[in-house]
Amino acid sequence: MDKQFNKKKYTGSVLCFGELLFRISLDAGGNWLKNNAVPFFMGGAELNVATALSLWDVPSQYFTALPDNHMSAQITVHLKSKDIDPSKIYHHGDRVGLYILTKGADLKNDSLIYDRAHSAFAELKPGMIDWDKVLDGVSWFHFSAICPAINQHVADVCKEALIAASAKGITISIDLNYRSKLWQYGKTPVQVIPELVQYCDLVMGNIWAAEIMLGIPVEEGLHAVGQKAKYLDAALQTSKHITEKHPKCKAVANTFRFDNNEGITYYTSLYTGGEYHSTIDHAALKIINKVGSGDCFMAGLIYGFYNSHEPAEILEFATLAAFDKLFIDADATSKTVEEIKTTTITK
Template identity: 35%
Template sequence: MSEPTIHIGDRRVACFGELLLRLSPPTGELLLQSPALKVHVGGAEANVACSLALLGHPTTMVSTLPDSMLGRACVGELRRYGVDMDVQYASGRMGLYFLTPGAMQRASDVLYDRAGSAFATAPAASYDWPRLLAHAGWLHLSGITLAVSDASAHAALAAARAASDAGIPVSFDCNIRERLWARRFSEAPALMREMVAHANVLFGNDRDIALMLGHRFSQDQAIDRFAAAADAAFTEWPRLRRMASTARVHHSADHQEARGLCASRDGLITTDAHELKGIVDRIGTGDAFAAGLLHRLFEGAADRDALAFAMAAFCLKHSVGGDASPFRAADVDAFVTSRGFDVRR
């Protein structure tokens, strides 16, 4: 029996999480090697919202931002992508992160500066989820919101419970960031288990499932570990219908290979490996993958077609800077149907 298709009609996709600013040095430099920083608006859930909006879906970003020019600039940036904003403004600071991009054999490095932000300190009770989800046909969340603070974790879980109670499907991207969890990392397994219990689509890999279930997957091949982890996830969480991820092989910071993986209760499908050489920016690639998969599932595509589109969106995002993918469906479809590099005229 095949997995049910997903139909949300013209209802909105709601995404909940923190909008923040990413600051990074000029290309090829370390942080503060010279007194200049490039700024991008980012955030895992916001990246998904931007991609889905460009792919043609009515999308709403729910968040809390500081009542400042920085907060309002972030709202303007997402609106530029076509995302509707349902934001509350509060006192507090803007969440930041500093990215030093890797090169050759030097890995990228992230420094978080998000403690005490307006989003992190917003009480869970400040979000009226029945109102915020009134026109939603889907809710997207990530583990980053669980990691930011106790308050944001409680708010995300309240959103997932409200969606479940209203019959609204939920997608959850594990997005485990140990540095962001910091001293709260011991709380991560229980909080994530509770969140996945509400999820219909899970973006995660065998390491994420191992953390949540306390069971190590020791198969030699990445695909086999993913398949075993998916089986364990489907057994643990009855609501879960699909689990998807990418599997990378690293040759250097800017030369990698990756393939897409998607498991359902019917079995496992994969894509061919894609070579990623001369990577411009890896940040946001997983979010482009998630948005691509959801986009095609919303259109009623078969899982194999949805995975191929998701992987194309993932690959394309490596070619541009910034957190959110700027590509529309036609751009991704062109990648799926042709690997050529002729100018499209």
């Protein structure tokens, strides 16, 4: 494993590639029906990462597909207002995807309803995009496992992008976020994701996502034991497995978030340069919003590696950013680097 991954110098932008989505946030009591109004947010995993990075003074570009209409023009203006470069967005198709989520619920439960079929992004196909042009001036390419979960064509587009980025020597990261409701086109994640991870320098996820997407088994009964030391050891073994199976991978990060009647506990780990780091527990009795915490962690990792910070410092900042995001109602963080560094670990 390359011990100097965190010392690589970056001068270009971080390009985040993924589907822009609208989130409709319903209240659990159904008052939205009485009030005839619902909170409405613009996000998407990769846009959440780009938003955080731009806020933290990392040059950020966002690449997605949108219809060529007035609404998309307004979205472009909004992205520019956040110092995110939207100039490479591909315009075609007829609609923007959306999803409906009950406030406070998790993206993995039954409170989630997707409405993103036949969106502009879902209609992408190989050969449409001039990747040489899109990747011009880019030092880092980020995407998530949500993209290849949409359909085979988008999975093929992802591979097309990774081949082009690798040829240019661009650093590549992936978030192994698993959305079971999206894998509906006849392929399982383990049939698709390993082929994409082989191009990645940084892999982020958790041990259960690695089991589903990369076929790395989690010890039976591990969750029943519920011991932090056991979880961290499992993450270390998973991390070693990933880097041995995929030699291009130089860093693997894992998150652990546990919800129970006593609140929420959150901690993370990072394996890079042959060294393993983990954080103390971060705890809260009550949170506001689970959406985007993982995206904020991913952004924190990219921020740290982009700025050549030490691995322990990278992990600590990314963890604080992700934990703090649990108390922000929007999809992306609104906190500066300085504000995040003063976050308390118990709320």
